[in-house]
Amino acid sequence: MGQRKRVNVQSPVPCPSETQPFSPHTHSSTEIPHHTHAFNTSGHHGYLQSGKHSICMVSDFFYPNMGGVESHIYQLSQCLIEKGHKVVIATHAYGERRGVRYLNNGLKVYYLPLQVMYNQSTATTCFHSLPLLRCVFVRERITVVHAHSSFSAMAHDALFHAKTMGLNTVFTDHSLFGFADLSSVLTNKLLTVSLCDTNHIVCVSYTSKENTVLRAALNPDIVSVIPNAVDPTDFTPDPSCRDSSKITIVVVSRLVYRKGIDLLGGIIPELCAKHPDLCFLIGGEGPKRLVLEEVREKYQLHDRVRLLGALDHKDVRDVLVQGHIFLNTSLTEAFCMAIVEGASCGLQVVSTRVGGIPEVLPDELVTLCEPTVSSLCVGLEKVIARQRAGKVPSPAAIHRQVQTLYTWRNVAERTEKVYDHACRQPVLPLPARLRRLRSHCGAVAGSIFSFVAVINFLFLLFLQWLFPNHLIDVAVDASGPGGRWGRGFGKEESKDPIVARCAVEDTRRLKC
């Protein structure tokens, strides 16, 4: 909940196509061929010469789903477009949201009709998504494929296909994973296979980098650390919303085990008994809500523990500014955006010392505790005492300190360098790729996936014979060096009649 994404941030241009209906058959080759001639001037080489990239972000997780990954992809794409790159996003269809949609500033999103298997992640067969993804990559003249999240099967599929097609690949890992149980052994093996020939990997914190390097047995030099960011203009303090007669602790999080809600269920009665003027404000929904409700019932704390239920992202700030202290009880976290959002709203932050959290905020902005009820209570009481004594910096001062720490522009700048670097790397040809797989992933898994890679390659050859590349229509660039967004793209009153007609036809075909 703390990392809900925003759709209309940072760009003053309204989102014109968000609500328009559209058809499921989108990237079909029914477009009029003269597009190809009108816009085919900048091929792969054109992008490289201009120093700009044509990037395809692939992940199962994107808007309308909400979370850290979704927000990351959207914000990063917007900033890359601002820097002159062309960005398209490929994700799977979300219910009726199928086909192609445009978001702000010509950010084009392909909602591909792939079957969702579990937890919003698609099923993978290593092959079935190749025709669709190849179509997207060829149509959009992609030079870099950037896959997100190790939980996303589609991201791994895209990496696999991109390597078969000879495209440069970048992968961002957003989560931490253990090594202890059978499921993690299997997922880590798959990650090893997926990342062994990926050009560059990005992690969101140093802890995450260590984790990924170990899980996928990587050379640490090809792993960069680029933190997430928070838009400080979304999270501004407003001390007037606080109730100064009491001290409010805010928790905004999904109410699930991994967020340590059981710990919260222990903290609430402990602290409420000691401090009569303390109250809790809890935003978010999840299975562990029951625990909190039980605690509230048992200790008769209905007036002091308010459960707000699921929050929209736009409401998160309004909840945060009502509190004095922000509490995060996560048991594992690669990079905790929630505590940055809390600090950005001028709250005192108390958090567990797990995963990458110690790297996120300087010591004067956060109080770190061990993930136990007693340690968190001690930490909270220290902050409560400071709050009562008035020894805490003003919310505005905290906000000023936080607002420069993490910005999406900085993230985009650093990611751009990763792309530059990745594009200078060679994409392994098939024989080298097979050797790498076999030497890197063990004899059994290596041989199996070498076989899969060969089949994938043959399948690609078959597809190229069936629909040759030069017959696939090239899409109109909405963003990037030749971007038409705001220059007659989707607007009737363009100067150039051909551009206007093509653009209108293209948009109509893709969206309506």
Place this chain on the structure above:
Amino acid sequence: MGADSDAGASPAVPWRKVLYERQPFPDNYVDRRFLEELRRNIRVRRYSYWAVVRETGLVSQQLSCVALFLTLWSYMEQGNVGPLTLLWTGLGCSVLGYTLYEALGGGIDRERTRCADLQSAAVFMAFTFGFSPVLKTLTESVSTDTVYAMSAGMLIAHLASFPYTQPSLPGSLSLNAALFASVCLASRLPGTLHTFAMLSCALLVFALWPCLLQRLRHTAEWTFPWAAGMVCVCGVVGVGTLWPAGALLLFLALVILTLVCPLLLVRLQRHKDNIHGPWDEAEISDDLSRFLS
């Protein structure tokens, strides 16, 4: 800050593992302190060979119990042992066992009176006796092969689901599987009294003996290996009187279970490579139920 910045120029400031500061290092910089928080095998237990052998004694004796029970059944079926002999022996054993059980649990406060114990035993016996004609004819319509296959399956299930972890009483699944197998086998015996005797014997072996064994292990630890060893010897000898080759097989199985498997465990433990670090999900160590009870 980029992936490809000049890593050659070594800056004067040391690298810190923080994200909130812009540091003069490239994003893919790898410091000497990389992975310094990695811990290996922090929760791996070092086993001593003989301790493991002792623990596997429980598994071996349970296997021997099953063998012993099958031997008794076989004798009954062939008519070498009469039901009355078995019943009197069983009664003797249970009185002996009960006395031992009581003597060992002297310090523990009893929740039940002895009268209640006697009462449940009487009720149980009475019902088993009353129902033994029914149980005798229960599987008449089922072919003997099926009955044997079913008993074999159930006894294997009993062995697999027996709660070997300490301390434990026979779990409901394992006990039920064993009793089901006993009913199946007992129904193939020649008379109703045979059936009754066999079922009482099954209760003795599968329900009461594990309780006594657990108490032995709990209060007088030194007796446990002797008790387990004795059961094993009885099992092998018992099978030996009927089927020498089977006795050899059982003996080999017991040797592998008690001596070879622990050796394997201790040996393989050396190859264990478990890694831990700050990325591990924290475990909640508090007892949180106290807040809700």
